[in-house]
Amino acid sequence: DTAVSQTPKYLVTQMGNDKSIKCEQNLGHDTMYWYKQDSKKFLKIMFSYNNKELIINETVPNRFSPKSPDKAHLNLHINSLELGDSAVYFCASSQGGHANQPQHFGDGTRLSIL
């Protein structure tokens, strides 16, 4: 009965490859997010979707393309991976757009670029 689940947990790949990370939430929330956590543990928002529509894109390179097939899923596709993309990526969800409701995080996907 995991609330926010991400797959895969670990992703090791070569520079230049294209990869996807999947996220699903079973909380019935209408808003989903992608965050990037760098090696110094700094958490920064990348994207936010409300009811399948993009509402935040925080100056993320267009190599990153989120896709939301429905309210319960927000996948992240990354093209032409670079060394600087190595990080832990977290998916999160909340209810009510950017109303002050708690965000629930998944356990992260550790992406390592060789």
Next chain:
Amino acid sequence: GENVEQHPSTLSVQEGDSAVIKCTYSDSASNYFPWYKQELGKGPQLIIDIRSNVGEKKDQRIAVTLNKTAKHFSLHITETQPEDSAVYFCAGRSGNTPLVFGKGTRLSVIA
């Protein structure tokens, strides 16, 4: 935009002692301040939050205080236990803007 500063970056306390983590924010319109705990290999988990119409909130051993005039808020953990060891993040937001996180505090509780 909002900027959230968090101190200290690391904190070690003896089991049973109290721990205090402090954050300041820059946007006076910010009105929501959650605290997250992140254990190794896990995602951040909300432990307590406070809204700007309240000055203090408590949940068992955890309390948060908010000083809107000074634009700072603090997390207090009393009677610390080894399982409190983790990285703690404060965050703030105003209106429809995204949550902005502090840089985290690594808390070590020594048995």
